[in-house]
Amino acid sequence: MIRLQSVGVRYPGAVRPVLHDLSLDLHDGRFTVVIGESGCGKTTLLNLIAGFLAPSSGSVSIDSVPVSGPGAERGVVFQNDTLLPWQTVQENVAFGLRLAGQPLQQRHAKAREYLALTGLQDYADAAIWELSGGMRQRVSLARALAVDPRFLLLDEPLGALDALTREHMQEHLLQVWKTSGKGIFMITHSVEEALFLATDLVLLRARPGRVESVRQLEFGARFAAGEPARSIKSDPRFVGMREEILEQLLHPRQAARNDAGLEEAPA
Numbered sequence: 001m002i003r004l005q006s007v008g009v010r011y012p013g014a015v016r017p018v019l020h021d022l023s024l025d026l027h028d029g030r031f032t033v034v035i036g037e038s039g040c041g042k043t044t045l046l047n048l049i050a051g052f053l054a055p056s057s058g059s060v061s062i063d064s065v066p067v068s069g070p071g072a073e074r075g076v077v078f079q080n081d082t083l084l085p086w087q088t089v090q091e092n093v094a095f096g097l098r099l100a101g102q103p104l105q106q107r108h109a110k111a112r113e114y115l116a117l118t119g120l121q122d123y124a125d126a127a128i129w130e131l132s133g134g135m136r137q138r139v140s141l142a143r144a145l146a147v148d149p150r151f152l153l154l155d156e157p158l159g160a161l162d163a164l165t166r167e168h169m170q171e172h173l174l175q176v177w178k179t180s181g182k183g184i185f186m187i188t189h190s191v192e193e194a195l196f197l198a199t200d201l202v203l204l205r206a207r208p209g210r211v212e213s214v215r216q217l218e219f220g221a222r223f224a225a226g227e228p229a230r231s232i233k234s235d236p237r238f239v240g241m242r243e244e245i246l247e248q249l250l251h252p253r254q255a256a257r258n259d260a261g262l263e264e265a266p267a
Contacts (some may be wrong), residue, residue, distance in 0.1 A: 001050060002026040002067075002151060002183075007058035008208075009044055018044045020208035027151060028078070031177050031184045031220055033198035035191060037249055042187040042208025043155060049185060050153050062150075071259040075144030081136040083128050089115065089139055096147040107146075113134055115181060118172060134165040136171060145180060150241040155203050158193065170196055171229055178224040179180035191245050195228070195238060203248065209235040212248075 006026045010017040021043045026032050026049070034042050047053040050062050060067040070076075083092045090111045097107035097253050118138040129135065137157055145150055154173075158166045169191060177184055184233040188194050194201055201215045219232050232238060 001063060002047075002185075003059075003061050003064075004055075005059050007048060007055045007060065009041070009048065009053065010056045017108075017208040019048075019055075020210055022058070022185060022210055024202065024211055024214075026151065026183060026185055027200075028183045029085065029181055030199045031197055032186070032200040033115075033194040034185070034187045034202045035189070035194040035245070035249075036204030036207050036209070038189070039108060040204040040206035042204060044203070044209065046076075046153055046155050046185065046187055049095070049151075050074055055230060060135065072147060073150040074153055075147060075149035076153045077137070077140045077157045078146050079159045081140045083136060083139055083143075085128045087128070088124065089120065089126050089128065089131070092128065092139055093142045093146050094144060100147065109140070110146050114145045115139075116175060117145065118142045132165070133161050134169050137161070137169060141173075141176065145176070145182070149182070151183040153187060154184065156187055156189065159189065167229070168191070171223065174223050176222050177220070184189065191242050191249070192233065195242055195245070196223070196233060203245065 002025070004022060007019055008017050008021040022045070034045060036042055044053065048055055049067075051067050051074070062071075062073065084095065087095070090108060093111035093114055094107040096112055102110070112121065112124060115124055118141055120135065120138055120142065123131065123135065125171045129140070131139065140157070141152075158169050161169060172185075174197060176182075186197065195217065197220050197263075198217050199220060202215055203212045203214075204210065205212045217240055223229055223230055
């Protein structure tokens with residue numbers, strides 16, 4: 001388990017902290033998705049978990065061991081792929097294994113295994129420039145999986161994709177989650193995407209960033225069990241929850257007053 005306990009982050013010279021008194025647990029095998037308005041600290045939160053950033057206060061730990069930097073148990077996939085264009089797809093996926101000193105035959109076999117998991121087994125010898133944006137993100141995902149991390153940290157990995165490719169990639173992510181059994185932490189700006197993917201949906205509030213709510217959801221698990229995506233996304237419960245969260249994000253003060261049973265005073 002990854003645990004963030006009373007975490008705060010304040011950048012030098014900033015008027016207010018980016019994150020304040022934030023506590024959150026991430027569990028093995030769960031798909032945690034964080035959503036919130038721009039500037040609420042989503043990427044800062046991911047950087048803390050990845051070990052790229054140290055908290056100003058509070059603590060980040062894995063199985064009670066403090067996080068002191070990046071580690072092999074956490075694989076990161078960024079919004080824009082960081083693939084090496086002079087290497088083939090297979091060589092890109094095997095790159096981390098090469099750095100770890102694995103023999104050529106072993107690392108290529110492992111690369112092919114994870115290319116098959118992400119549906120790219122026929123593109124092992126292709127050049128990166130031959131692939132679409134969605135396929136390149138699947139290569140990035142395969143590369144992160146190949147080093148066998150416990151957790152995958154996804155920094156808006158679908159944000160740069162067109163709408164149709166994004167829908168397909170959501171389904172690929174759920175298939176990878178189901179097959180690999182990894183814990184996944186992902187940030188996104190899309191409410192529908194968050195609802196579809198998450199087993200644990202975290203809503204962040206801004207200025208300073210803090211956890212407002214954590215919801216346990218079953219929509220992604222339903223897809224992983226075989227229910228069609230369009231059936232899930234047209235479910236009245238899915239649609240109602242999407243509108244509820246959009247209202248909370250677009251009109252946070254009014255949503256808070258409604259939750260408290262108060263009416264807004266006339267202007």
